[in-house]
Amino acid sequence: RKVLTHRDIARMAEALERQGVRVIRMDVGEPDFRAPSVVVERAYQEMKAGKSRYTEPKGRQELREAIADYVKMKFGADVKADQVIATMGGAFGVYLALASTISPGDEVIVIDPSWPIYKSCIRYVGGRPIVLETRLEDNWEPNLDELNEKMSAATKAIILNYPSNPTGKALSKKTFKGIVEIAQDKKLTLISDEVYADYNFTGSGHNTVLNYPEVSYVLISSFSKSWGMTGFRVGFVISDLDRANKMAAIQSMLITCIPEFVQYAAIEALKCLDEAKRNLEVMKERAEAVCKALEPLPVSFYKPDGAMYVFPRIDVEGIDGSEFAVKLLEKKNVSVAPGGAFGNYFDYFRISLGQPKEALVEGVKRIGEFLSSMS
Structure with missing residues (x-):
């Protein structure tokens, strides 16, 4: 089984972006905050x-x-x-x-x-x-x-x-x-x-x-x-x-x-302690918004205690995380990291909270549409 990493998906997403496609990037573990x-x-x-x-x-x-x-x-x-x-x-x-x-x-x-x-x-x-x-x-x-x-x-x-x-x-x-x-x-x-x-x-x-x-x-x-x-x-x-x-x-x-x-x-x-504190509040807000948007979807997940990720399991039969990530990118212009990159978690994917809240919620909405089309 070919396991794709977040880097593989990032390369595919960047290739689309070079063609002028707007991709909602939920693959890279990098916050969008600027340095103080x-x-x-x-x-x-x-x-x-x-x-x-x-x-x-x-x-x-x-x-x-x-x-x-x-x-x-x-x-x-x-x-x-x-x-x-x-x-x-x-x-x-x-x-x-x-x-x-x-x-x-x-x-x-x-x-x-x-x-x-x-x-x-x-x-x-x-x-x-x-x-x-x-x-x-x-x-x-x-x-x-x-x-x-x-x-x-x-x-x-x-x-x-x-x-x-x-x-x-x-x-x-x-x-x-x-x-x-x-x-x-x-x-x-x-x-x-x-x-x-x-x-x-x-x-x-x-x-x-x-x-x-x-x-x-x-x-x-x-x-x-x-x-x-x-x-x-x-x-x-x-x-x-x-x-x-x-x-x-x-x-x-x-x-x-x-x-x-x-x-x-x-x-x-x-x-710059205030900036670090503000960045924490923003991440917390994003995590809450993403979890709320994921709730009606056919996925199971742990509501994060911290960091900048949500790691849902796809509760649809026969879906492989790598294949899911590639098709989601091709069909919906949303990039996520396949779960198999993190161990024996092939039916999972990772959402990075490194984008503004509105983009993340839109990304999850598209994930929902994509999952509906597959089941």
Whole structure:
């Protein structure tokens, strides 16, 4: 069975757009927010002032201190600047975390459905992804007994991503703590991708690995989603000092450092708390509108606790997610990501909330029309 990824659909959508077709883009996990104007201005001013030179591999001290202050303010976490590395976005943070943690033949547990980069990256550094599947029927809750059963002598790490891409699931404190305890007991590293920490709709606060310093961890975060800075390519990782130094050595070898003026822009972003808050409210509103529009359709879905996605299952017999995504694009000019890209979820598709609410609601309406024509 040919499984298409969101990238395949994006390429098809872009080809249509080049022909002048207006496509409602619900495939790409990129918010439509612009970076705050003060962030753009700061990058520009620093470039003009000649701040386009090498920095130390971990990033400028001022930026790392600002990140440490930010996580202290946000989560009450006590982190030193030397534990922080400014990375080329969250994706490169995933690579650094894995490259500094596992050796060829080691196993890493991935909780599906998951962002495809985790498995690709584990394989790239010579590891083996071991999948723990979660189910819509269980509200995407990982079963900790099943997690324990997946362990072997070769297991070195567990990757967490909550709020989740693609499901929008956020873990309860009890489940999060349960996973931390398993990791501690088995001496594993928790690699926690928390790029959607600011998009939490629950009101009960974000559970972060930073609040469990007793466990071996790497936190991955990014400026892309909270502040609409996807193209700036700036994120950060936080871990214990030894691992941070190891990751810095890898970063130094591969990219030297991230651009100096981008680091200054990131310092400015950390002051823009109102923008991050407003972006959260917009995402929450979009999620509610999309869920409401999906309700009458022949689909089942979990109402997201956070992140920027809804992950519906198509409740029509014999429909494959990849085929569905291609035909939906051809017939209705709406692009979605096929569920098979995120694991063994071939009758699902992912809606990204990266478009204005009106466009998303119109997109869902067209999905409904398309499903009616198929059943």
